[in-house]
Amino acid sequence: DAGVTQSPTHLIKTRGQQVTLRCSPKSGHDTVSWYQQALGQGPQFIFQYYEEEERQRGNFPDRFSGHQFPNYSSELNVNALLLGDSALYLCASSSGQDYYGYTFGSGTRLTVV
Amino acid sequence: GNSVTQMEGPVTLSEEAFLTINCTYTATGYPSLFWYVQYPGEGLQLLLKATKADDKGSNKGFEATYRKETTSFHLEKGSVQVSDSAVYFCALNDYKLSFGAGTTVTVRA
Numbered sequence: 001d002a003g004v005t006q007s008p009t010h011l012i013k014t015r016g017q018q019v020t021l022r023c024s025p026k027s028g029h030d031t032v033s034w035y036q037q038a039l040g041q042g043p044q045f046i047f048q049y050y051e052e053e054e055r056q057r058g059n060f061p062d063r064f065s066g067h068q069f070p071n072y073s074s075e076l077n078v079n080a081l082l083l084g085d086s087a088l089y090l091c092a093s094s095s096g097q098d099y100y101g102y103t104f105g106s107g108t109r110l111t112v113v
Numbered sequence: 114g115n116s117v118t119q120m121e122g123p124v125t126l127s128e129e130a131f132l133t134i135n136c137t138y139t140a141t142g143y144p145s146l147f148w149y150v151q152y153p154g155e156g157l158q159l160l161l162k163a164t165k166a167d168d169k170g171s172n173k174g175f176e177a178t179y180r181k182e183t184t185s186f187h188l189e190k191g192s193v194q195v196s197d198s199a200v201y202f203c204a205l206n207d208y209k210l211s212f213g214a215g216t217t218v219t220v221r222a
Contacts (some may be wrong), residue, residue, distance in 0.1 A: 033209065042117075042202055042212030043157070053147075056209055092154055092210070102210065104149075105158040 004093050009046050014109045019110060021076040025093030026103045032074040033054075033102070034066060037088040049074055050096070069095035081112045115140040119203045119213035126193055126220050131145070134188040134216045136177075136203035144205040145168075146179055146186040152202045160188075160201070193220045 013019050016077040025032050031050045035043035044059035049068035068074045072093075078085055088107045097099060120135040123165040138146065145164045149157040162169030166181035177192045186203060198220045 030130070035210075041217075042204075043210070045209045045211070048209060058209070092157075094200045104158070106156040108153075 004103050005065065006089075006091050006105035008108060009106070010109045010111075012113060015081055015083060015112055017081050019081060021077070021078075021089050021091075021108045021110070023074045023091030023093075023105060025072050025074070025091075029093035029095050029103065030072050031094045031096060032068060032072065033092045033094070034074070034076045035090040035092065037090055037107070038062070039087070043090055046076070054057045067103055078110075083112050086110060086112045094106050115144060115207045116210050117203050117205055118215040119201075120216055121214070123217040126218070128195060128220055128222055129192045130220075132188070132190045132193045132197070132218065134197055134201055134203075134218070135201055136186045136188065138184050138186065138203075138205050140184075140205055140207065143181065144207045146177070147206065147210070148175070148177055148186070148188050148202045149204060149212075150174060150201045151196070153199075157202065161186065165208060193218075195220050195222050 007022045032045040033048040037043040046056040046060050048055045052068045063079045065077045090107045091105045092102045116139045118137050139212045147162045148158045148160040161172040163170040163179035175188050177188045200215045200217050202215045205208045
């Protein structure tokens with residue numbers, strides 16, 4: 001049973017560029033949440049998608065946007081990259097209203113130069 | 114808003130020593146509480162959870178009790194192994210996970 005799959009694993013981008021990160025949830029899960037983990041810090045909630053709509057959003061600027069597809073997979077897009085966007089981006093999947101069963105992927109390491 | 118504060122590290126222990134990592138929370142209502150572990154180069158793995166006051170979560174020799182009176186959820190293990198070396202995160206769930214800053218634990222043989 002595949003867990004949460006994220007791609008790519010590593011990425012290097014230049015300031016001002018745009019990036020798209022991808023996440024496939026665990027089989028049977030329909031909700032996807034994205035987190036940003038800066039080096040040496042705890043993960044910070046970006047947003048959550050359920051039924052192809054953004055259900056909740058953390059304190060992140062509009063440069064951060066997302067999408068969920070009918071097969072429950074999700075994308076995180078970041079525009080106008082800043083050096084401070086360098087971080088590990090984690091995707092977590094869960095099932096509907098089950099807030100206890102989050103499964104995390106291994107993350108995408110984004111470096112902005 | 115809801116938040117979690119956990120003991121700062123790093124923590125360095127010898128094998129078979131007793132481990133405690135303190136975690137306190139601020140929340141409206143009674144959120145579920147979690148401990149996650151992150152090994153180098155990996156994502157987060159759920160270690161244990163408690164969904165209501167006085168619940169004790171346990172897994173792999175780790176334990177934590179949801180204390181409403183002290184708003185705490187301290188993680189303990191009686192005898193650590195080298196393989197327990199990792200970063201540990203306390204978190205609460207109020208429809209999203211809010212994490213502490215993490216505590217790096219290194220266990221020496």
